[in-house]
Amino acid sequence: MxxxxxxxxxxxxxxxxxxxxxxxxxxxxxxxxxxxxxxxxxxxxxxxxxxxxxxxxxxxxxxxxxxxxxxxxxxxxxxxxxxxxxxxxxxxxxxxxxxxxxxxxxxxxxxxxxxxxxxxxxxxxxxxxxxxxxxxxxxxxxxxxxxxxSSIETRKKQQKFFIGIIFQTIIPLTLLWSLLVIVIVDEITHNVTQELVNLTMIMFSLHGIVESVAVLSVHQSYRRAVWRMITRENHDSKND
Incomplete structure (x- = not known):
């Protein structure tokens, strides 16, 4: 939109x-x-x-x-x-x-x-x-x-999953912070170029893609599932 x-x-x-x-x-x-x-x-x-x-x-x-x-x-x-x-x-x-x-x-x-x-x-x-x-x-x-x-093993899995959530949150948030930073800089200096504003908006609009990639990357189960999909497609293409 x-x-x-x-x-x-x-x-x-x-x-x-x-x-x-x-x-x-x-x-x-x-x-x-x-x-x-x-x-x-x-x-x-x-x-x-x-x-x-x-x-x-x-x-x-x-x-x-x-x-x-x-x-x-x-x-x-x-x-x-x-x-x-x-x-x-x-x-x-x-x-x-x-x-x-x-x-x-x-x-x-x-x-x-x-x-x-x-x-x-x-x-x-x-x-x-x-x-x-x-x-x-x-x-x-x-x-x-x-x-x-809860058992020690369950606690370790919960800790691992929590760390994954932290990374999946921080990675896309860096793009959102770029817009906040540019607003603060403009308010203080009144000297922000149009090129920098355009670049910031592009970074801001990439938030959804970056967040999806982060979710698929930081959690081991998702990484394995994606890897299986890629290797399966490569294997099927070689057989064809």
Whole structure:
């Protein structure tokens, strides 16, 4: 949808922006879900969620709170021509696409921009807090507390799987952080080139592919399954 499908269908820029923000929020919520699922699978964890209704309520409330960032779009100027002129005051030398394409200027007021950035930082801290809470609970029960209701072999397998989840999360998150870094650098220096912005957006859009490759790479069972598929195809092609 972010590679031109919505443009081809004639969907407005505002709808595209809202859908993009919703998808990013769902994506970040999925990281909380991964670690919450991991920590809730530990029998000795007193914070685990055993009821489906409790988990739905927990993740639903989290997503609702995070979705408040969408309210910032209410400040989008209705007069886009005047907004473009205000944007040119801040950046008087934009690329030619600024004049040739259908551009949506979301925010122009400096105070509003700073408020939205501050809200974004608070949102990020909120997400990181929940992820760290579940990570700390898992580390505590897998590495610190002596096993009570599980065998040593089961504990080792759980530790191995948890390490795999950490790597499968960190690898694609580096691409998401690139967008955050570019926003912070632009806010501080006001000297970010269009080429760097384009490169950052390309890295950001590769998140799904990189995450899929990470999942298939870090977990041994997936690696073996993929390897069997590749070797089987090579063997069949040689026989043909």
């Amino acid at each position: 972010g590679l031109g499908l919505f443009n081809w269908l004639g969907v407005s820029n505002m709808i595209q922006l809202i859908s993009g923000v919703i998808q990013v929020l769902i994506m970040t919520q999925s990281y909380i879900f991964v670690f919450e699922t991991r920590t809730s699978s530990l029998l000795m964890n007193r914070f685990k969620m055993t009821r489906t209704s409790t988990r739905i309520l927990y993740h639903g409330l989290l997503y609702l709170v995070n979705s408040l960032i969408i309210l910032a779009l209410l400040a989008t100027p209705h007069d886009q021509e005047a907004a473009k002129l205000d944007a040119l005051k801040r950046d008087p030398c934009p690329t030619v696409e600024f004049f040739e394409n259908d551009i949506l200027v979301v925010l122009t007021d400096k105070k509003t921009i700073d408020l939205v950035l501050l809200s974004g930082i608070v949102l990020l801290i909120h997400i990181i807090f929940h992820i760290l809470f579940h990570v700390i609970c898992t580390v505590y029960h897998l590495y610190i507390v002596p096993p009570k209701s």
